Amino acid sequence: QQQVKQSPQSLIVQKGGISIINCAYENTAFDYFPWYQQFPGKGPALLIAIRPDVSEKKEGRFTISFNKSAKQFSLHIMDSQPGDSATYFCAASWRGTGTASKLTFGTGTRLQVTL
Amino acid sequence: DGGITQSPKYLFRKEGQNVTLSCEQNLNHDAMYWYRQDPGQGLRLIYYSQIVNDFQKGDIAEGYSVSREKKESFPLTVTSAQKNPTAFYLCASSGLGAATNEKLFFGSGTQLSVL
Numbered sequence: 001q002q003q004v005k006q007s008p009q010s011l012i013v014q015k016g017g018i019s020i021i022n023c024a025y026e027n028t029a030f031d032y033f034p035w036y037q038q039f040p041g042k043g044p045a046l047l048i049a050i051r052p053d054v055s056e057k058k059e060g061r062f063t064i065s066f067n068k069s070a071k072q073f074s075l076h077i078m079d080s081q082p083g084d085s086a087t088y089f090c091a092a093s094w095r096g097t098g099t100a101s102k103l104t105f106g107t108g109t110r111l112q113v114t115l
Numbered sequence: 116d117g118g119i120t121q122s123p124k125y126l127f128r129k130e131g132q133n134v135t136l137s138c139e140q141n142l143n144h145d146a147m148y149w150y151r152q153d154p155g156q157g158l159r160l161i162y163y164s165q166i167v168n169d170f171q172k173g174d175i176a177e178g179y180s181v182s183r184e185k186k187e188s189f190p191l192t193v194t195s196a197q198k199n200p201t202a203f204y205l206c207a208s209s210g211l212g213a214a215t216n217e218k219l220f221f222g223s224g225t226q227l228s229v230l
Binding site: 009043 | 119121146148155156157158159163164165171205207209211216217218219221222223224
């Protein structure tokens, strides 16, 4: 049962362009939506995250757009750079305290930014 | 430096052999996790532990075993019962409190291949 669906599987963008990666979730109990960035041969690292009480969050060139009614969220990378070439994972979880993480990951998007 | 150390970086398994992947953290995190990463399938949870001497099965625990004898260490054994062990294995850790359990810190992974 795939609770978080991610698309596209791969993406090629020219330097300076906008990269857009989309995710859709099913479980309405989810209330935390992070994006992780993974470079080849490395573990993923948290890039940016959003909660459903806001529709957008921006950190530098990275923006999450969130649509609660559609149960969708997306990552936008503005002015994409070759150094952004990596695999991006969306994820979702519900808040709990005193417990381990409940993150469910999407299948990943391999982004290549060309010169 | 604070972080998660996985070893070895590359590991080869012969048929019928058990192999153990090491994971050590110095972040003082209570929770530790093992994920398996296959191309196009994202990150799938194998096992997790919230406290020493206790651990829980994730989504794909069959053919794997773990132990948590120390807070800092969470080794994963890939047993001969795991018929398709070739994958990239990631260890992660987090806190247990509200918000701290949402951010996972990952190691650099171990690539396991079958000879």
